[in-house]
Amino acid sequence: MFTGIVEETGTVRSLTLPTGPDGDAADAVITVDARIVTSDASLGDSIAVDGVCLTVRTLDPDRGAFTADVMPETLRRTALSRLAPGARVNLERAVRADTRLGGHIVQGHVDGVGALRSRTPGARWDDLVVDVPAGLARYVAEKGSVTVSGVSLTVTAVGDDWFGVSLIPTTLEETVLGDLPPGAPVNIEVDVIAKYVERLLGDRS
Incomplete structure (x- = not known):
């Protein structure tokens, strides 16, 4: 769960969009440069990228970057597939139970x-x-x-x-x-x- 209070803006380093047999994007892998949200991140953590809840797949703490998989359903329902390297994105780590809920209840499930x-x-x-x-x-x-x-x-x-x-x-x-x-x-x-x-x-x- 998230609050909708953006912690930092990151930069898309790469977005790999392989295509399936029907010509549509089968899935994607996104890499984002971000110092704050990766400072205490672990593999499997959730990070909201432009409001989309993604799971950390790999971490590069030295460069302050993470990668995440983006499933076909996410590509269909969100604007992530339109991002290009160099694009800025809003980032937020999942809310902790011991912190204030500054925004509102946000699932990271884009409608x-x-x-x-x-x-x-x-x-x-x-x-x-x-x-x-x-x-x-x-x-x-x-x-x-x-x-x-x-x-x-x-x-x-x-x-x-x-x-x-x-x-x-x-x-x-x-x-x-x-x-x-x-x-x-x-x-x-x-x-x-x-x-x-x-x-x-x-x-x-």
């Missing part, structure tokens, strides 16, 4: 890929509008929580196929959302509680 529709600069903040995939908008509520590429954010407005968020100076400076251009893809994870409520109410109807 779909959205896109940044617009960015409006403010005095010390930016207002963003994000296009949300069909079927996910119903889980997003004004003043509720949403995860955008691993960043826990509060929803400021919501429409049929979009939602708004505001980025404080810390988010602008310390995550990849700070310089994300309109049209860029983003990983979206909605609040898991909303999905469970829908499931329970559906079973009762």
